[in-house]
Amino acid sequence: LTRPDAAPSEAPAFGFALHATDGTARRGTVTTAHGEIRTPAFMPVGTLGTVKCLYPEQVRATGADILLGNTYHLMLRPGAERVAGQGGLHRFMNWPHPILTDSGGFQVMSLAKLRKITEKGVTFQSHVDGSRHELTPERSLEIQGLLGSDIQMQLDECVALPADRREMERAMELSLRWAARSKAAFFGRRGHGLFGIVQGGDDEELRARSAAGLVEIGFDGYALGGLAVGEPQEVMFRVIEATAPALPADRPRYLMGVGTPQDILGGVARGIDMFDCVMPTRAGRHGLAYTRYGKVNLRNARHADDPRPLDAASDCPAARDWSRAYLHHLVRTGEALGAMLLTHVNVAYYQSLMAELRVAIETGRFAEVKAQIEADWARGDI
């Protein structure tokens, strides 16, 4: 609730402004209670209220405008009411900028035990201590409200691909009914938005029905769910091409769980505004670096005597001020600093890619910038 005496100017209304397009690529700004998000945007994942191995100020310094939190993880540990008691997730994790939280359904299906999906919602056993829990569209939004996230996601059901059409249709129609219940249950404090999630698997007719149903209900933004679940990249791109045009141009489009730099480049080209993926943070903890010339596996012995930094031209200190030989040593010995430095390298690389794409769209040079980025990746890390 905004305080009754809150001056209207205190919390900006949730909004999206489209500044430029180049082909189907879009350059915009999402406005939330905790600040603005420059799109196309990559959202680092902060599952348990932390972007693993990085200080929030380091994440901010890479250029990230928004982080992801997760209903499933935080409802189990430390509990949504406890986070609310500490002033909400922004205060709890000392990140005073926008936060998006996923609704938890996807994580229940991929992490929890003994899951049961009914019309009402989903019941499951915690993967942590076996305790039983229930998530409904209403309870998910109550939790996201307690966390205080600026962008909240409806509870949905995502089916793994390949799936048969009846299964994709059933999950899509259930998600649509849950979308309507989410909209009814959402008490949008000023500057906070609710996104619907398009389902429908790899079936274009189901996707069109899902998109039309969500637009009919009306949301502050629209996510493409049900992708990056094992399908080939060309299937994902075909589904985006069939779905994006069915969504309103004046609302943000969020491709959930995507992806590699190549997936993101293709998603931006097809009209996607927001992305999230565990890749840059998870890969950093496993010794894998993302650079402008492609991936570098620092576990590989070929780096043992290489004095060069990962990228001398990078504005990220972790990519510039340490040698590959040293990074190799840290990774091989399992030193914490190895995970810290490579996570920093990867999150900074993803943000530098998004910044380069934002400028390319603003200046009408998206096609040539995309081609140059792809050429640099093809050149590989010499």
Ligand SMILES: CNc1nc2c(CCNCc3ccccc3)c3nc(N)[nH]c(=O)c3cc2[nH]1
């Ligand atoms: C990796 N591929 C993929 N991820 C998907 C997700 C989760 C997105 N990431 C959220 C997250 C937040 C915090 C911590 C970790 C993850 C989805 N979420 C929902 N609600 N619905 C989807 O269809 C759906 C489909 C996905 N595919």
